[in-house]
Amino acid sequence: MLERAAAGIGKAECIDDVTEYGILRRLVDVYNAAGMTEQAAHVTGRLWAMDKEVNPSDVDLTSLHLASNLGKFYCRMCQWAKAKLVLEETLRRLEEMSNVEAEAECYIHMNELETEKDKEWRRAEARTEIRERLVLKQLTLQHLHAVLKGQGQEPRAMPYCMSQGMTITGEKSKSM
Structure with a gap:
């Protein structure tokens, strides 16, 4: 049942849809x-909100987490x-996401009335x-690494921190 839902069987319009909307639709089915x-x-609820958005091309981290998890799900099903x-x-x-640090600094410079506390919060x-x-x-690259191994390919380059068993903060992970 899960495999049929993930494969989009019976839903030809979303089989290869890798847009945010298509991924979310597939995730609802799963x-x-x-x-x-x-x-x-x-x-x-997120899908309904997307239909009403002024600019649906704006991507947030929540939808990217969902997409990464869907990729992991396909990997576990060997759908490489x-x-x-x-x-x-x-x-x-x-x-492609915007540079949030630069946007925060730009906003701070444009709004002279902000207090130091507001600036530091931004x-x-x-x-x-x-x-x-x-x-x-890092999580998405790990999933992609598993996909490439599943396809019998050796990943070209893995980020140094991953190859050394480090977390994103530079600490050694306990699993390695």
């Missing part, structure tokens, strides 16, 4: 097939081509988002 109604309802397609698209969209928010992006990128 959640429903797995009996995870609460998660399906949450993702359905689909997993690779979703994960590569996730990485591409992650790279900078802290930007640093937090950068950390979250790095963690997501």
